Amino acid sequence: MNKTLDTRARAILREIIRVHVDTGLPVSSRTLFKSSRFGLSPASIRNIMADLTDGGFLTQPHTSAGRVPTDRAYRFYIDELMRHRKVAFDLREQVDSDLASAGGDITRLFQAASRLLAELAGEVGFVVAPDALHTVLKSLRFLSVAPHKILVVQVNEPDVVISRVLETDVEYSQTELEAASAQLTRDYGGLTLEQVRRKLLEDLAEERAACDRMFERARGLAQRALERHEPEERIYVEGTAQLLDKPEFSDVETLRKVLHSFDEKARLLSLFARYLEAPGTCVVLGSEHAVTEDPRLSAVLTSYRSGETLTGMLGVIGPARREYPRVIPVVELLGRALSDRLEGREAPVSKTDEE
Amino acid sequence: MNKTLDTRARAILREIIRVHVDTGLPVSSRTLFKSSRFGLSPASIRNIMADLTDGGFLTQPHTSAGRVPTDRAYRFYIDELMRHRKVAFDLREQVDSDLASAGGDITRLFQAASRLLAELAGEVGFVVAPDALHTVLKSLRFLSVAPHKILVVQVNEPDVVISRVLETDVEYSQTELEAASAQLTRDYGGLTLEQVRRKLLEDLAEERAACDRMFERARGLAQRALERHEPEERIYVEGTAQLLDKPEFSDVETLRKVLHSFDEKARLLSLFARYLEAPGTCVVLGSEHAVTEDPRLSAVLTSYRSGETLTGMLGVIGPARREYPRVIPVVELLGRALSDRLEGREAPVSKTDEE
C-alpha cells in the first residue's frame, strides 16, 4: 500500500484525528465541513474519507456512523504528521521537585515518577526498574540499629542507595560490623550483583571451616540482604483508575480484565521486556506487537539510563486515542528527569544544604 | 423497636443472609423453602419474612423480587447471630512469612499487610500508619554513602527503622558525622518527633552564632530528614480492582466515583480518623457513620499497636454483603501479626541468622 497521501488527504486525516481525540466519537463529513474550512463540501470530504478508508486509515463502527482513525492512522500521524508541543516550564519544575521529594529513596523515586506520569498524561503510568542483576555493587555497610537489628546499606553504581533491616540471632558489636563492612566492600565491590551472589555462594561453600567465623556470618548477612527481589518489585504502576474516565473502557467487563491484568505485575514485566532495548521513545499501538495483552490498550514508552549500562523503562498506558503531541513530550521529560536523578546530576531546582 | 426475634425468625434471617452473601441476589421464600428444611411451607416463610421486613431487617428491591438483608440485619447478624470461623493454620503461616519478607522496611511492611488483606478477604485492603507526631525518637545516625550523599538513619520506638538519603552541598567526613550522630541522639533521643521538630527549630534559631558550625549543619540535616510526610504516605490501599468483581459495583458510574475516592488518600485518612480510638474490631456499615463517603461501602477494621501509645488501623472495604465469619478473623489476624512485627516479637516462623 502506498503511504503517500496527498496534501489534502493528510490535512483531512489530521483533522479527523484531532476531532476524534477531542470528542472520542466517530467523525462525520458534516462535522469536518463545519469545524474546519477546507473549502470543500461534505460530499467531497466524503470522497476523500472513502479513499482513506480504502487505504486502511479509517473505519466506521457501522454504516451510518462517522469514521474513526485506525491504529494505522495513528502510526502515520505519529511518524509523519505530528508536531510535538513544548512542555510548559512549570511542568518541568513540578516534575523535578516531585522527584526530589523522594529524597534519595529509590522505591519512592520510581513511585513518584509513575504517579507523575499518570497525573500529567491522564493515563496509567508505569516505571520498570533496571534489572538488578547487572547493577554494579559499590559498597556494602552494616550498621547496628537495635539489639538484634542490623541495617544493611547497599550502595550501587551510580550511587543508588538501598537499605534494608535484617533481624539477627547473634549480636554484633559496631566494631565487628565495621570490619566486616570494609572486608566485604573490598571483596565484592565493583562486581555486578549477579557476580556478587555467585561469589558469595562459592565463598560460603568453600571457606566453611578455614575462615574467620565472623566473616562467614557477615557473608550470610550479605547474602540475605542481596536476595533478589520479586519481579513485582521491579514494576511500578499508578493511576489505574484513570482508565475509568476513558469512554472506550466504559463497559465493566473490559475494565475488569484490564485492571486485573495490571495487578499481575510479573506478566506485565515480561510483556514490556522486549522494549527495553529500543532506543528513544516509541508508541506501541494495540494492534502491533502488544505491550499489553489487550489490543485496545496502547502505550507510549521510553527508556531511561542509570549508570553506564543500566536501562529501565517508563511510560503510560491508555487508549490509542490520546493527545500524542502532549503525551509524548511528557513521557520524554520524565525519562530525562529520572535519568538525571539516578545519575546524580542535579536537577535545576534550588536546593540548600542547611535549614 | 424490639430486637428480640424468636428463634424461628432468627434462623430464617440467618439463612437469608447466608444465601444472599453466597449468591448476591435477592432471596425468595421458595428458594428458602428448598434450600433448607425449616419444616415450613413457602407461605409461612413469607409471613415471617413480612415480619422481618416490618422490623427493618429486610427490604425488597421491588414488589416481585425476593428479600435483601438491610444494614440493620447485618448489624444484628454480626452482634448476635454470627459465629467466627477459625482461620486456617497455613493462613497464619502465609501472613507471617509475607510480612517477614518486608525485611524490616516499614513502608514495605504496611504495603505487604494491605496487600494480604486485599488478597485474603477479596476486598480492598488498607493500612493506616500510626501518626508520626507521637512517635518517640530513639536515635539518629548519619552515614556517608557517596561524595555528596548522606544516609540518615532514624530509629524510632519500638525499634522501627526509617532511612533516607539526603544530598548535601558540603562534604562531611565520617568522623564528623559520627560525632554529630552521637550529639544529636543525646540531645533529641527520647522525645516525640513533634517535640524534636520544635526543639530543632528553637535550637537552630537560638544558637545561630554561638554554637559549633558543624552541629548547626547537622541540625539542618536532621531537620530535613525529619520533615513530616504527606498524609498520603500514611495510608496504604491495595486491591482496588477487587471491587470490579462484586456485582453491586457493576455499573461504571459507581465504580468511577468509588475508585477515584480511593485515590484521595488525604480524605480517606480523615474519614478513618475517628475509628482509631475504637478498641477491638468493628464493622462499620455504610448506613452508620460512614467510613467512606459512599453508603454502599462498608468496612471491617481493627487497630494495631506499635509501642506503648502508638496505634494504627487496618481493615478491608467492600460491600456489606460479605462473609463476616471469614473476613473478621482475617482482619484480626493481620492486626495481631502487624502488632507482633512492629513490637519486635518474633513471629513463630523459622528464621536463621546465617545462610
Place this chain on the structure above:
DNA sequence: CTTGGCACTCGAGGTCCGAGAGTGCCAGAG
C-alpha cells in the same frame, strides 16, 4: 473535480406485550 440531491442503511431509543418470579392475602384445615 466538485457539488447538491437522494435513496439506503443502521443504530438508538421508545412502546408494547407476554412470560416468569414473587408477593400478599384469604379461607380452610389441623
Place this chain on the structure above:
DNA sequence: CTCTGGCACTCTCGGACCTCGAGTGCCAAG
C-alpha cells in the same frame, strides 16, 4: 391459633416492532 394451598396482583425482564436521525454512497449536473 398456626399453617398451608390457592389465587390474584405487581413488577421486572427480554423480545418484537417501530420511528427517527445521522451518515453514507452514488449519481448526474455544473
